[in-house]
Amino acid sequence: MRRSVPTVLATAVLAALVSPAVRADPPTGYIVVLKKGSDSASIAQQHSGEYKAEVLYTYGHALHGYAAAMTTDVAGKLAKDPRVRFVQPDRSVRLEAQTTPTGVDRVDAEASPTSGLDNVDGRVDVDVAVIDTGIQPDHPDLNVHSAGAKSCTGGTGAVDGNGHGTHVAGTIGALDNDQGVVGVAPGARVWPVQVLDDSGNGTFSSIICGIDHVTAHAGEIEVANLSLGAAGTDDGNCGxxxxxxxxxxxxxxxxxxxxxxxxxxxxxxxxxxRVPAAYDEVITVSALADFDGLPGGKAQSTCLTDQDDTFANFSNHGRDVDLIAPGACIRSTWLKGGYSLSSGTSMAAPHAAGAAALYKAARPSASPAAVKTALRNAGTTNWTNSDDPDGIKEKLLNVAGF
Structure with missing residues (x-):
């Protein structure tokens, strides 16, 4: 029988926008997507002046357009502008985390020739964007690229006030320096891209702002992690x-x-x-309940009442999942230079981000599709397939050959 798990920093929820009251149509958030070749900043400024729309973000790399607060009436008028492709209501998101692992052992990071795990501060030469709540910039166990920081929440320097982003960053690349914890890709440069506030809340527009920043630096950033999500489905194409x-x-x-x-x-x-989990272009990761870093299912559960070496009872499943990785009771970096346990698919995904970083460090010309194929092909089935509701045994992440 599957057991429920109390939700702490729970699954992301995208709330639909509440219909405005009849008497008063207060401004609310919308994303205005412009046609290719449009000057986002210029059109946003023009619309702001003409329609009294409060521009929040402008996008010029991953998307042509902008986000703004406006009334429903104004949104309808803007949708008729010949330069506009469509206008979409903004929506809210939350973290994909639960409570509070060791997963580096389970994915065989010590066997990776690129990781160089030897308790000496060698650093994997790769850049990974953590699109999240930010990162503690001065954590002694992280290689934070503060010059590449971006705050899409109005904060300063993308400094983490929640802990989630710092935890994710540690699983990806905590230093191999004989203290604290070590990441899958030790010492990888982690870029703080703050799209969620200190409560773990954000919007589609703030996430797009973060993705826009990453895309503007695609010549430097090889991998990006999104441990967040919302209700939604894959629209089927990128056209x-x-x-x-x-x-x-x-x-x-x-x-x-x-x-x-x-x-x-x-x-x-x-x-x-769930989106972005449903998108075909990403690597979607479910969570394994593992309490000792070893196969066999012999360990006692620790911070969760789940069975060792099985599909985590909180994890989403299905054909959109590409890999499974440790996501229960993961120990990683936290605020104030500390460490903490946390559980969720939020903790599973950064294991895969670290794996992708190892692969790209050794093969810098590999495309995202090639990285995804390599990670899936390297996965193993050496885990117990009990308690998985869809009966599909996902490949367990393994980086020994990277």
Whole structure:
């Protein structure tokens, strides 16, 4: 029988925008997607002056357009502008994390010739964007690229006030320096891209802002991790007929060469019902409950009442999932230079981000599609396939050959 898990920093929820009251149509968030070749900043400024729209973000790399607060009436008028492809209501997101692992052992990072795990501070020469709540910039166990920081929430320097982004960053690349923890790709440069506030809340527009920043630096950033999500489905294509601005941004960023790893979600439902997990262009990761870093299912559960070496009872599943990785009771970096345990597909996805970083460090010309194929082909089935609701045994992430 599957057991429920109390939700702490729970599965991301995308709330639909509430219809405005009849008497008062207050401004609310919209994303305005412009036709290719449009000058986003110029058109946004023009619309702002003409329609009293409050521009929040402008996009010029992953997407042509802008986000703004406006009334429903104004949104309808803007949708008729011949330079506008479509206008989409902004939506809210939350973290894909749960409570509070060791997964580096389980994915065989010590066997990777690129990781160089030897308790000496060697650093994997690769850049990974953590699109999240930010990162503690001065954590002694992280190689934070503060010059590449971007805050899309109005904060300063993308400094983490939640802990989630710092935790994700540690799983990806905590230093191999004989203290604290070590990441899958030790010492990888982690870029703080803050799209969620200190409560773990954000919007599609703030996430697109983060993806836009990553895409602008696609010549430097090889991998990006999105341990967040929302209700939604794959619109089916990356072409001009798409009506999903977030998907369009992800498509453009992947086309620019950035590999994306994404949390499957923590609702025990089909990942096809969550975005960006449902997008075909990303690497979607479900969570394994593993309490000792070893196969066999012999360990006692620790911070969760789950069975060792099985599909985590909170994890989303389904055909959109590309890999499974450790996501229960993961120990990683935290605020104030500390460490903490956390659980969720948010913790599973950065293991895959670290794996992608190792692969790109050794093979810098590999495309996102090639990275995805390599990670899937290298995965093993050496885990117990019990408690998996869809019966599909996902490949367990393994980086020994990277």
């Amino acid at each position: 001009n007929t798409s009506r999903d601005a977030l998907h369009q941004a992800v498509c453009a960023s992947v086309a620019a060469g950035v590999t994306y790893t994404v949390a499957a979600g923590n609702s025990s439902v089909d990942a096809a019902k």
